[in-house]
Structures are given as C-alpha cells and as structure tokens.
Amino acid sequence: MGDFNHPDICWRDNTAERKQSRKFLECVDDNFLLQVIEEPTRRGAMLDLILTNKEGLVGDIKLKGSLGCSDHEMVEFRILRAARRALSKLTTLDFSRADFGLFRDLLGRIPWDKALEGRGAQDSWLVFKGHLLQAQE
Incomplete structure (x- = not known):
C-alpha cells in the first residue's frame, strides 16, 4: 500500500x-x-x-x-x-516431477517468427511469458 x-x-x-x-x-x-x-x-x-x-x-x-x-x-x-x-x-512447482520434454514440445509448436514479428522487446516478452505460463499448466 x-x-x-x-x-x-x-x-x-x-x-x-x-x-x-x-x-x-x-x-x-x-x-x-x-x-x-x-x-x-x-x-x-x-x-x-x-x-x-x-x-x-x-x-x-x-x-x-x-x-x-x-x-x-x-x-x-x-x-x-x-x-x-x-x-x-x-502450491509450488516440483521441478523434479516436470516433463521437460513435453514442455519443450509445447513451446516448440509455436511459430515464434510469426508470434514475435514486428514486436519490440517488451511486447515480445509478454507474448513469450504468456506462452510459457500456458505451457506450464
């Protein structure tokens, strides 16, 4: 406050x-x-x-x-x-139980060139962070 x-x-x-x-x-x-x-x-x-x-x-x-x-x-x-x-x-994330292969696969499916095209650093970060959080779920 x-x-x-x-x-x-x-x-x-x-x-x-x-x-x-x-x-x-x-x-x-x-x-x-x-x-x-x-x-x-x-x-x-x-x-x-x-x-x-x-x-x-x-x-x-x-x-x-x-x-x-x-x-x-x-x-x-x-x-x-x-x-x-x-x-x-x-709840906290338990990285020892994470499926990093699946995580990598989910993020690998995103056409990053198109997703980030014409965006500045800050907008690109927000797009990346959104995809990262969605894959985490």
Whole structure:
C-alpha cells in the first residue's frame, strides 16, 4: 500500500502515457500483482494503491476523506482471513516431477517468427511469458 504517484495510469485498461508509468505497470504485471483500489484517491487520480498477489486477500476498501491538510483520501481496508489461510496452502512447482520434454514440445509448436514479428522487446516478452505460463499448466 502506498502513494505511487503515477497519475497517468488507467488501471481499468492497464495503460499509461508516460514511459516511467508503463515500466511500473510492467513490473506489477511481471510480479503477478493486482491493484485493488477502484476510486480516485487524490484530485481525480488514483495515486494511493493497494497491490496484492492474491485475489480476495484485501477487502472492505473504503475511502474515508482526507486527514488534516492532506489532499489524499485515507484508505481503509481489511486483510481477509480466508485468503490468508489460502496463502498458507500455496502450491509450488516440483521441478523434479516436470516433463521437460513435453514442455519443450509445447513451446516448440509455436511459430515464434510469426508470434514475435514486428514486436519490440517488451511486447515480445509478454507474448513469450504468456506462452510459457500456458505451457506450464
């Protein structure tokens, strides 16, 4: 939770105008984080964010007005117990049981030249990461 000061980010569309904000969005995405604030917290902008790695972990989010001379809204939220218990049961990948031949075969079926054609490094990474995660399942 905190003031991340990226007023140009549109969290609904996951887009941003400034390069620094786009890099922040990429970092959030690369680390599988969710931003759960849905209302502006300062002068129509969503600057104060709650990032979580588990959907349903944070709930009862309320903006409570500003405190003293602050121009930011106070954010009240709860960390939900049910999600906390679920976190303790997180599964981890067991690489000793992985079928790397199948994994290599699944990724080898993708026409990479076409899939990455005309894309920059960041877009290519997102395409590759999507295929990698899909093959992992």
